[in-house]
Amino acid sequence: MIKLLVTGASSQVGSALCARALTQGMSVVWFDDDILNSLDASVIETAISKHQPSYVINTASYSVVDKAQTNPQDCYRDNHDVAQVLAQACHALSLPLLHLSTDYVFSGEQQQPYKEEAETNPVNHFGSAKLAAENVIRDQCAAHIILRVGWIFSAQGNNFVLRTLRQLQHQKHVKAVADQYGCPTYANDVARVLIAIIKQLSCGIDVWGTYHYSGAEIATWKGFAEAILAAAKTHGATQADVIESVSSEEWPTTAPRPAYSVLDCSKLLATFGIRQRPWRSGLVKVIAQVFKQSE
Ligand SMILES: NC(=O)c1ccc[n+]([C@@H]2O[C@H](COP(=O)([O-])OP(=O)(O)OC[C@H]3O[C@@H](n4cnc5c(N)ncnc54)[C@H](OP(=O)(O)O)[C@@H]3O)[C@@H](O)[C@H]2O)c1
Numbered sequence: 001m002i003k004l005l006v007t008g009a010s011s012q013v014g015s016a017l018c019a020r021a022l023t024q025g026m027s028v029v030w031f032d033d034d035i036l037n038s039l040d041a042s043v044i045e046t047a048i049s050k051h052q053p054s055y056v057i058n059t060a061s062y063s064v065v066d067k068a069q070t071n072p073q074d075c076y077r078d079n080h081d082v083a084q085v086l087a088q089a090c091h092a093l094s095l096p097l098l099h100l101s102t103d104y105v106f107s108g109e110q111q112q113p114y115k116e117e118a119e120t121n122p123v124n125h126f127g128s129a130k131l132a133a134e135n136v137i138r139d140q141c142a143a144h145i146i147l148r149v150g151w152i153f154s155a156q157g158n159n160f161v162l163r164t165l166r167q168l169q170h171q172k173h174v175k176a177v178a179d180q181y182g183c184p185t186y187a188n189d190v191a192r193v194l195i196a197i198i199k200q201l202s203c204g205i206d207v208w209g210t211y212h213y214s215g216a217e218i219a220t221w222k223g224f225a226e227a228i229l230a231a232a233k234t235h236g237a238t239q240a241d242v243i244e245s246v247s248s249e250e251w252p253t254t255a256p257r258p259a260y261s262v263l264d265c266s267k268l269l270a271t272f273g274i275r276q277r278p279w280r281s282g283l284v285k286v287i288a289q290v291f292k293q294s295e
Pocket of ligand 1 (some may be wrong): 008009062102103149
């Protein structure tokens with residue numbers, strides 16, 4: 001039986017992954033994440049080896065982008081340093097490491113979807129720390145999969161869908177940035193992709209490396225917010241009726257964001273046969289789940 005050891009199991013992606021793995025007949029170990037903070041590869045190696053997993057999947061991350069801008073050292077420790085010791089431990093145990101990274105490793109200056117080999121040049125501390133994590137994993141653990149994702153949403157945690165939904169319910173005026181482009185991605189779809197990759201790795205294919213996944217259809221934050229509004233309206237009234245446009249300039253954030261961070265996901269399709277799912281179908285499920293929870 002395939003056994004997954006998941007770090008950050010309470011994250012949006014981690015919890016979706018654990019739930020899905022169990023339905024697929026895999027067993028899951030919810031790793032004690034405090035052990036990661038020892039930042040001692042041999043301590044982590046001992047803790048991992050007790051569970052004898054088939055794969056280690058790292059979904060733990062300091063992922064609050066604005067907070068990272070004022071706490072770069074914490075962000076670097078939780079992203080790079082944790083990835084480094086995990087990579088060292090996995091290499092020592094000859095275990096494959098699957099790791100999640102971000103579209104924010106790119107500068108956003110490109111006008112077409114970023115391929116895996118495109119030049120990286122992060123514009124904020126979060127992106128820099130995640131890029132450093134990627135590099136140390138490539139360096140220290142040959143048997144790795146790095147999956148870059150972006151704009152993750154689910155019915156839990158602190159994400160754009162939940163924040164926008166709260167605003168729509170309590171405010172008459174809701175604004176969203178209309179000049180940043182990306183692809184919203186349902187956390188359950190990332191879990192589906194990770195499971196599909198793991199199943200194929202378990203057949204012994206040698207396809208280590210970096211891949212991109214996002215939901216299908218490019219959007220701006222404003223377009224995404226409009227879809228959230230439309231889905232929310234099917235469940236009842238909202239205070240706001242339209243989404244107002246703002247530019248990045250009019251809406252300064254602590255951390256700058258890339259203006260365009262669309263990922264080209266064709267390598268994932270060519271290698272594993274995994275297609276992008278439309279994020280809109282995931283959004284409808286998430287909104288329904290949130291309204292059900294609040295009944
Ligand atoms: N959210 C996005 O839009 C987005 C975009 C691009 C890439 N990603 C990447 O996708 C992955 C999953 O993201 P997500 O949104 O599902 O994550 P998330 O919901 O923000 O959860 C992050 C998890 O990491 C844990 N964590 C943070 N620092 C830790 C440390 N030093 N030691 C142990 N655990 C630690 C957190 O634990 P606590 O709750 O206890 O702090 C939490 O469970 C991450 O690698 C993230 O960088 C996410």
